Amino acid sequence: MTYTFTNLSPPDFEDLARDLVGSDLGVRFEGFCQGPDGGIDGRHASTGGAVILQAKHYPRSTFADLKRVMKKERAAIDRLQPFRYLLATSKGLTPENKASLEKVIGPALLSQGDIMGPEDLNGLLDRFPAVEKANIKLWLSSSAVLDRIINAATHFFTSMSREEVEAKVLVYAPNPSFREAQQKLEENHVLIVSGPPGVGKTTLAEMLSYAYIAEDWEFVAIRSLEDGFSAIVDAKKQVFFFDDFLGKVGLDHRALASKDSDLAKFIKRVRKTPNARFILTTRAYIFEEARTVSEHLGDRHLDITKYSLDVGIYTRQIKARILYNHLYVAGLPSGYVRALWIAGSIPKIIDHKNYNPRIIEAMTESVLMKEVFEDAYAEAFIYALDHPEAIWDKAFRWHITPMCQHLLIALFFGSEYGVEIDELRDAFGPLHAFLCRKYGIQFGVKDFEQALKVLEGGFVAIKGDVVSLINPSLRDYLTAYLNDFELLADLAVNSMKADWAEAVWKRTKNEADLVFDRRKKVACAFLSIAEKFQLLPLSRPRLCEPKTHRICDIAMSERVRLLLEWSEASQEPRFAQLAMEIANCTAPGIFFHSWLDGNNLLKMITRLREGGYENFPFRAELVDALEDRLIELFQHRMDIDVLEQLCRAIDATDSEFSPKLETAVREATIKSFDKAAELAESEDSQSTLRDHIDTFNYLAVRAGAEPDRVAQTVATIERRIENLDETEQETPPAISEPMSRANDKFNNDDLSNLFAPLVADSETVARPIVGIEDIPF
Known part of the structure; x- marks a missing residue:
């Protein structure tokens, strides 16, 4: 691979030059700082003299620019009197160019061969591949790898532009966590990157994913474990990426309660599959809470801590590089x-x-900086660090109009992964009109389009037909901002979908300062949307693929749970009546699904029987109705994995279920053996087939299946396994250890050395000279 080095920052190019030339000479270079007079301070060797290397990153400049700067450097070079001087530059050079530079540099240059242009540096990269692999940003920013990354983003919610990927790579500051993360991922096939908000968890996970993409691994970004189970294929090289898998701001208890067993199962599946890798990210406090409340995540047999890597501790040098990179790219x-x-x-x-x-x-x-003047920038920067919560406050309160504020609020209560434009428009319309009338603000039919146009790039990102908040810190800010009781009540009244109402209610429940009467008032405000629960669709066609459907709202069982909670908080009888109507399927179009509702129905039945929702007026009738719905699910064809999950959930509870339900479970289990041959034939994954054997053995014991039938089922699956080719384990990306750096302290002189080129014109300020003492030549 031939590099132009254009996507490296000046410090990145210096690191590369130091590593390459150091490997060629068999020495280690250390950095020197620029002197106060613009010259260069270097160390003189006490015996054999010093070898000096200077890096000049001028990929888009003319040779005349480079020559002019080298003339200015001559005095500093002569003053240092090095034993040997070497120049590495990203500017392409002809033989005539090198001869001209030789005259400018003077006697410290022993030969023209010590002037290295891009062709020479690429030659050294061919000779020292470990240096290439150690310089992550070099190969991640190459055209070939960037093309692979863009092409790998096959799902609409992972799509990204080339410019976005290049910007991510440019601002990334390589650190020891990268190598540690890859080692842990290869050891366990699973990596959970945790840490405080904003420390770079997602960035590290993305860079690691890009490294696998560079080696032709398929990248699968998932929003749910169902996405993972449907996409995993033993024969493929796949890296799965699940960002904020436990929730973006706080722990999503509902999702965790219904999916933590699936998470444990998918981790087990990935560990068994030789060519699958699973990268997850989460905030540290959410991770710790999840381990406390989840039976599966806290299971010592799973030992989820061995997959975890905590990030957020940076050396002074890495902190400086992060700041430099952002200033350089911005x-x-x-x-x-x-x-x-x-x-x-x-x-x-x-x-x-x-x-x-x-x-x-x-x-x-x-x-964010458009209204900060240059002379106030330093003070504003320090103030932001002193008061991090204030970064978005001024922009939200004073820089945007009410219609933009209303759109951001509507977006906040949508999916954390983004909301389709049509869906966002539906949520925005009634909320915007209501708030404008309430506060005497003019509004019009084009407000949505105008607000979206104003917010794009600064507050929201639009990819295809999906709108999302541009930065997690904006979601953090809105989480704190939306703690106003009156506003929450207004949002409840204007809810247009069940999942939106659930998000508003969750925000209400999380507000500790909200007294009972106020919480009751907010709960009552949901009555309007509750009346529509039976009619709201569960799925809708995708905008980008109209022939396919996506889940667009919460399941019927979740709607019943919400009605139970609102009934308990408000004492409004209508909520209880609506819960009974859905549970009894009194309206056409009410459907319960085994994979969406099975676990939720079990949990609600168990809680009601154990005394939960004690003020609900129709407890016994609701338990009977919910159990009838669960029985119906078992009577229809059920996926073998869902059947196993529900059976294990029933076995794990102390509650007693009706004989009618137990009969339905046993009959569904026996019927599953009739479909074993069809199931085996449709599956190409050996690890999944082995899991199916374990599942059938468990179900056989539970249902008392005949031993001969069980043996026949197992034999059928084992024959299918034998007929499949054994999956060969693919080679993971070869990422070398970072080259050792001599300067670990990184003092203020080093800071000056790093940032000086940004202060003046970067093409006219010299990059630092690096050198080494006592070289025996």
Whole structure:
């Protein structure tokens, strides 16, 4: 692979040059800082003299620019009197160019061969492949790898532009966590990246995923474990990515309660599959809470902690690189960077107790900085670190109109992964009209389109037909902002979908300061949407693929649970009546699904029988109705995995179920053996087939199946396994250890050395000279 080095920042290019030339000479270079007069301070060897290497990253400049700068460097080079001087540059050079530079540099240059252009550096990369693999940003930013990453984003919610990927790679500051993460992923096939908000969990996970994509692994970003189970194929090289799998801001208890067993099962499946890798991210406090409340995640046999990598501790040098990279990529006018330099704010930022990559990103975003003048930038940056909650506050309250605020609120209560534009418009319309009338604000029919246009790029991202909040820190801010009782009641009245209402109610329940009477009032405000629960569709056609459907709202069992909670909080009789109507399927179009509702029905039946929802007026009738719905699910054809999950859930509870339900479970289990041959023939995964054997053995014991029938089923599956080719284990990406760096302390002189080129024109400021003492030549 031939590199142009254009996608490297100046410090990245310097690191590469130091590693390559050091490997060629068999020495280790250390960095030197620029002197106060613009010259270069270097170390003189006490015996054999010093070898000096200088890196000049001028990929888009002319040779005349490079030559002019080298003339200015001559005095510094002569003053150092090195034993040997070497120059590495990203500017393409002809033999005539090298001869011209030889005259400019002077006697310290022993030969033209010590001037290395892109062709020479690519030659060294061919000779030292370990250096290439150790410089992650080099090969991740190559055209070939970028093309693979873009092509790998096959799902609409993972689609990204080339510019987005390039920007992610450019701002990434490689650190030891990357290598540690890959080692843990290869050891266990599963990696859970956890840490505080904004420390770079998703960035690390994405960079690691890109490394696998670069080696032709299929990238599968998932929003649910169902996505993972449907996509995993033993014969393929696949890396699965589940961002914020336990919730983006707080633990999603409902999702965890219904899916934690699936998570344990999918982890087990990935560990058994030689060519599958599973990368997950979560905030540390959410992860710890989940381990406490979840039986499966806390299971010592699963030992989920061995998959976990906690990130967030950065060295001073890495913090500096993160800040440098964001300033370099953001394209802020040089006056802003100069303001930080003159005020002496750069070390204050890097050493600040609240240093956080997300704050760095926010404070270098041009949209947020558009009303901050250059001379106020340093003070604003420090203030943001002192008060991180204030980053979005001014922008939200004062920089955007009410219609934009209303759209962001509507988006907040939609899916955390983004909302389709038509769905967002439906949520925005009544809310916007209601709030405008309430506060005497004018509004019009084009407000949605205008608000979306204003917010795009600064507050929201639009990919295809899906709109999402642009930054997790904005969701954090809105979480704190939306704690107003009166606003929550207004949002409840204007709910248009069950999942939107559930999100508003969850926010109400999480507000500890909301007294009983106020919580009751909010619950009563949901009556309007509750009346529509029986009519709201569960699925709708995808905008991008009209022939396929997607789940667009919560399941019927979840709607019953909400009605139970609202009934309990409000004492409004109508909620109880509506719950009974759905449970009894009194209206056409009410359907319960085994994979969506089975576990929820079991949990509600168990809770009601154990005394939960004690004020519900129709407890016995509701239990009977819910059990009837569950029996119907067992009487219809049920996926073998769902059947096993429900059977294990029944076995795990202390509650007693009716003989009619137990009979339905046994009959469904016996019928599953009749479909074993069909099931085996349709499956191409050996590990899944082995899991099916375990499932049938469990079901056989539970249902008292005849031994001969069980043996016949197992034999059928084993024959299918024998007929499949054994899956060969693929080679994971070869990522070398980062090259050792001599300068680990990274003092303020090093900071000056790093940031000086950003203060002035980067093409006219010299990159630092690096050198080594006592080289025996």
